[in-house]
Amino acid sequence: MKTVISIFLIIYSCHSQPGWNIQFTGTNVYLYSVQFMNSNTGWLSGQSGTILKTTNGGSYWLPQQSGTANFLYTIFFIDINTGWACGQSGTIRKTTNSGLNWASQTSTFTQYIYSVLFSDAFTGYFCGSGGTIYKTTDGGTLWTQKSSPVTGTLSCMHFPASALMQTGYISGGTATEGIILKTSNSGENWTQLSGTGGNWLFGIFFADNMTGWAGGINGALIKTINGGNNWITQVSGTTNRIVAMFFANQNTGWTVGYAGTILYTSNGGNNWSQQVSNTIQNLWGVHFIDAYTGWAVGWNGELVHTTNGGLTAITPISSEIPKEYSLQQNYPNPFNPVTKIRFSLPSPSEGGVYNVTLDIYDLLGRKIASLIPPLWGGQEGLSPGTYEVEWNAANYSSGVYYYKLVVGENTNNGVLYETKKMILIK
DSSP states (O other), rough: OOOOOOOOOOOOOOOOOOSSSSOOOOSSSSEEEEEESSSSSSEEGGGOOEEHHHHHHHHEEEEESSSSSEEEEEEEESSSSOOEEEGGGGGGEESSSTTTTEEEOOOOOOOOOEEESSSSSSSSSEEEGOOOEEESSTTTSSSSEEOOOOOOOEEEOOOGGGTTTSSOOOHHHHHHEEEEEEEEETOOOOEEEEEEOOOOEEEEEESSSOEEEEEGGGOOEESSSTSSSSSOOOSOOOOOOOOOEEEEESSSSEEEEGGOOEEESSTTTTTTTEEOOOOOOOOOEEEEESSSSSEEEEEEEEEEEETTTOOOOOOEEESOOOSSSSEOOOOOSSBBBBEEEEEEOOOOTTSOEEEEEEEOOOTTTEEEEEEOTTTTTOOOOOEEEEEEEEEOOTSSSSEEEEEEEEEEETSSSOOEEEEEEEEEEE
């Protein structure tokens, strides 16, 4: 007797585009977690035991048989072959062959696992509802519960690689409290940090063992630069729930959340700007493999992908070298919701290239978007010429906005500042 296995294959063809672009997953279930090992191979997990795998950067996805119908809120691979997916009812699934087969693992925990993380093939952790924390030192064959100082929900854990997996953090909360826990001895003991506010925290990420961020309900964003001893409130510019975050380094990071919210910073969170996600779905997971290439997942099978850090496209308009600087009026103006901004760069006085930034501000002077953050073009900067940038203001309300061009030569001699007004009418 022949066994016929039906494999669902969806091909989605697209060229690399600036900003965030939708990739077709072939499912409409809620997706909660995403992880890529490189630019080609990655996994998604979500509702009804869903696990999907891609080997070509998300152009198509193959479903894998998880062996459970429970929600899988978190997925984590330590290498291309070995990974875990965890979720509802204490479900733990492990693969050692890149997801071709998933085997069940058990612990004494039977509620919700929201985050799983491994430092190597043997040592791992998970956390979840009721302030629960577990650790394994044998790859998940045996899970041991660790003492927790809280009973609130624990949503996300992160161990910065620079801390050699000794220092780790967990975020969570209750209706009236933001919770962050810290360990300094590889998860054997956990203490609750103070000063983390009254907003339930979901995502947490540390660039190193001292510098980290956490986000939560009501658009809450907080940052520490001393290992959690003190927390600084940052202005996110949104009231939507922030669910997950990822930083490529101490300066460059993204957060994702409800209503398709994606926020971006290029200066460690001193300023956050909204990026156009091209979705209104609630986003629950985000992962980058470098400062440019990333994915975010959410409800109803949504997956968005970027290959340039989610930034707006900058297009050379003419090869002719202008005689002087210029920042033109955006067109159309008024606009709804897309407008274009053109500027010109003459030859630098001492040759070379320019460091150019182009930012959007609201009437209160708050920076709400970075169309060209510092050194957008890499260390080389921008060459002389005329350029055009498009801004999609679909996520912003009607009103008056300002765009500011800052041009600095590579020699740091001579800096041009120019600002113009534009009007968004919806």
